[in-house]
Amino acid sequence: MNTFKTILALFFISTSVLAQNVEFEKANFPDRKDQLKEARKALDEGKDAFVLGRKEYQFILDEYVNAHGYYPVSRNDYRHAGDIYFKQAKPFLEKAQEFNPNNADLNYMLGFISFNLNAQSPEAIKYLEKAYSLNPQIPEDGIYLLGWACQINLKWDDAIKYYQAAMSRYSANAKANAVPMADVTKKIQECKTGKLLVANPQRIFVENLGPEINTIYPEYSAFITADESMIAFTACRNTTTGGKSDGENGGYFEDLYISGKKGRKWAPAQNFGPVVNSEDHDATAGLSSDGTILFVYKFKEKDGGDIYVSYLNGNVWTKPEHLNKNINSKAHESSVSLSYDGKRLYFVSDREGGLGDRDIYYSDKDAKGEWGPAVNAGPVLNTKYAEEGVFIHPDGKTIYFSSKGHNTMGGYDIFKSVFENGAWSEPENLGYPINGPDDDVFFVINGSGHHGYFASAKQGGYGDKDIYKITFLGPEKAPLLMNEDNLLASVTAPVSEFKAEKIESSGPKMTILKGVVSDEQTKQPLEASIELVDNTKNEVIAVFKSNSTTGKYLVSLPSGKNYGIAVKKEGYLFHSENFDLPASANFQEVEKNIELKKIDIGKTITLRNIFFDFDKATIRPESANELDRLIKLLSENPTIKIELGSHTDSKGSDDYNQKLSQSRSQSVVTYLIGKGIAGDRLVAKGYGETVPVASNDTDEGRQMNRRTDFKILSK
Amino acid sequence: MMQKIVLVSLGLLCFQVNAQDTVKVKTNLTPAQEAENAYNQGLEFMNQKNTDMAIESFSKAINLNPSFEKAYYNRGFAKFESKNYQGSLDDYTKALGLKALYPDALYGKAQSFYALHQNDSCLSYLNKTTLVDEAYSKAYYLAGQLKFESGDYKEAVAEYDKAIAARPDYAYAYNDRASAKRQLGDDAGAIADYEKAVASDPTMYFAYNNLGSCKRNKGDHAGAIGAYNKALSLKPDYYLALNNRGSAKLNSNDINGAIADFDAALRQKADYALAMNNMASAYIKKKDYKAAEDWVNKAIRADAKAGAAYLNRGIIKQMQQNEEGACEDWKKAAELGIPEGKRYASGLCD
Structure with missing residues (x-):
């Protein structure tokens, strides 16, 4: 790159021809010779430090361009290059500026430094605009940075104006400046996007999670369970494992922290402890929606940064295990997200063969439970720029991620895409103020879609980056007016009229089922397996476990399936639930505490996943999984005899219901005999509508009453 | 657009007094002549709105001449006016016993059945009335009203069509047909009919109000405000129109104008929950959630079943970052039949 040479050459161009530009020369300050001398000295010292910083800056820029083929999109891509020198230079240059505020080169240097040290500061715009007005021939990167400073401060029209001015300068040598020109074109587009998005802001509330989570140290990369009962995040605190600081940025090494909700408030966050955290950097990379699987990012030079997994076993997190080579390559792997059924892992990697920089990949679990080959998520999601912070919502089809491509308004923006009809939808920018012109990354959202979590170093926090909660208010809710008219001429009573603007129902289509599994008699929490079955396909979708210490479980059920749920534990009768969720x-959010019953005489359970044709005793095919479980139970307990009791709701005559229920229970018995269960172990009994468990006055109640029970008659 | 019909009371049925022609009195009084005198006296009392004395006079006429069908009819009418509907029904029946093809008595019976909430019998007698006199416009009109009240707006329009065919300047029928068309979503037809109603009777302030509401629902806020202005020029204390004009102003983002109108409506009717709720809506639009909360609480105190007020309080609470309170109110609004309540609560509040 010859950019740096060009800039230096331009930097020393004499600007004395411009009347308003004032050089540090005696002729311009005839009565202030001593002060001029001091000012010149400060200027020279400041300039020396600036040039060193500028060189480092240029080195990082050239390195980036060589690696990527395009200019950095984010401020962070410059990795604070030159900052040490810029900090040294600043007080000297400010002293010189105090003496002579009308020198173009000095304003250029101060603007350059101000932007790099704090791009949001209005100083960068002030100095660079002054420099440009004093001498429009300041280095083109000064005009470029002026555009960028305006962009970061949401001054879209000014940004576009200065970018266009920079473009005009770059185009004088278009061949050599192809890369910066491409970047200016992108940034102008970002400004146009930003202008549109800022004009139509999203209705949200942003609230700091408070001192239980945030401190004066950086907190970021938060992950939550679908029900927001738990949060895991990264922090660089003085309590970091090993107490070491990072020489590069001076902060403490990263550790993972955890907190749970107490009512509506978060409990004080705790360090995950030495099993999960090491003395090096350890960061959160992902969390399963039930909060039992934690993904950890650890960096080692040789592997470029890899992902590890830790499991919650009772109340103990296991030692993080390195994910297999399909996930972890020699390149950098960062954020991951596990699908609701635990069968697909989305992750970010900058491995070779991608579409450019970091991309989103996924891997499916094979029959042995191993993660299979990584597959690039494709060009709808991935761009030639970097993607980061992937998060697949527990609804199973909505993905959130950050990207420097697509229609970002600058740096990383957060996007959303929905997998429908076999393809990802065009990523949609989540809009302002969720996104701004700087980096917005690592965003997660709860099951209901009403709350999101992200980190920001915005003012008013507890220090450095803090974790914030976004509440999405949705489209503006029009207040409902009440009106009435005298519609009928001969009737005096007014007729009321209600009118509200319609708002389409939006948000995730899913159910969260959660609760505690315990022993019916002792009430002790149980570690049970929770089998999730797609009844229509007769396929086991996933198997989860309740926590051995707390008995807690959480299962995400995306709408659009008839789910059978079997909660099983050896020595206990299984418990079944059915959720038929149309698309x-x-x-x-359904909270259901499940008490498992020991296999004992007189114990009864309801088989919620045995289905019959309407008004008939024909067993429907989607009952197969439940019946198989029953067969397994009878096979494993060969001495027990059971009664299959069928019940109806109160619709229809008593006699009809009695006969129907008897036929249905007999159908189940016949099925079991056909599968090898001895007939003398089975009793078919129809109860008709005589034993309701809920009111027959409602649809829900009637549904509860239509059921098949089995009771252990003897052991 | 969702419209909820609540016809609370029959109230003043504006049936025009249908007293029979005066009978000429002769000088040499026979019992029949005395009966005629008593009958005429009864009519006089009716004109003075003294129904008790009228009933007494008509009874005297009947005693003197038991086959005096007009006296039965008018006593029936007087009893109807004094809200003795069973009594009026009996007298109309007696009148019809003396003169079977008596359209006024048939219609009177229909009215009595209507007042006694015996709608099937009412409709049956309305049919009989128009069989006897196919130009009996009031019978078609009342049939239209019955259909309207039962929610059968299409049939109501058909009956009003017949009423208007029988009497082309029938302003009430135009107004009511317009209202039926409005319920059917035919706003253009409704507006045309309301305009015909006020053309036939330019003093019909409520028809102007209805016209305004129809235009407001169509989004023609300027047209609506014009119509409400006309209604209010005819009846300045018409709080319905004040409240409605405020809504039209609010919809056209004249928030201060709206507040002034809601305030004026409340000066006419201090406990008017609708205007209180709408005042809250105006302050929501102003993003003055404290004032909005005060007003919506007043609305709920005035009418605990004002579902819209609960919905609005939920909106206010959400903007005050009180999610739990918002959910509680939206669920209550849903219970009170406001569908938006269920929609807003969905997901956030489960």
């Missing part, structure tokens, strides 16, 4: 079923 249109809106988000709901």
